[in-house]
Amino acid sequence: MKKDIREQVLIRDFYTCQRCKATPGPQHLQIAHRIANTVEALDMLEKIFPDRSRRWLQDNILDHPLNLATTCSLSCNSSFNILKKPEAVAVVIDKIMSELSGTNKL
Numbered sequence: 001m002k003k004d005i006r007e008q009v010l011i012r013d014f015y016t017c018q019r020c021k022a023t024p025g026p027q028h029l030q031i032a033h034r035i036a037n038t039v040e041a042l043d044m045l046e047k048i049f050p051d052r053s054r055r056w057l058q059d060n061i062l063d064h065p066l067n068l069a070t071t072c073s074l075s076c077n078s079s080f081n082i083l084k085k086p087e088a089v090a091v092v093i094d095k096i097m098s099e100l101s102g103t104n105k106l
Contacts, residue, residue: 001063006031013070019079022072032071032080034092037062041083048093064096 009031016023018032035041037058045057052060061067071077082088 001031001037001068005063005065005068009065009068010070012065016070017072017076018069019071019076022076024072028072030071030073030077032069032077033062034067034069034080034082035062035089036081036083038083044083044089060100061093061096064099066096066099067092 010026010029015026015029017029033041035045041062042054042057045061046052046054049057049061069080071080082092
């Protein structure tokens with residue numbers, strides 16, 4: 001994930017864990033992926049977007065701010081993983097694609 005994306009998410013979330021609302025300071029915060037940043041997720045996304053490269057999927061879907069949330073710990077981080085919830089994944093992808101189409105990044 002690019003440093004500017006991380007900072008954008010921290011600012012958007014007011015440097016606060018989006019699960020438990022802790023504010024341990026920026027150096028102790030993590031960025032969680034709703035659609036997990038895994039090979040399994042990339043494989044799934046390649047099936048949805050067969051014309052897109054893995055790099056594009058990583059940069060534009062997995063590391064998109066709408067797929068990210070500020071967390072304070074691994075337990076809070078892992079609670080955001082929606083990879084096994086197809087309906088939730090579809091909602092996040094729809095929101096991201098809608099935003100991308102509005103900014104001509106497609």
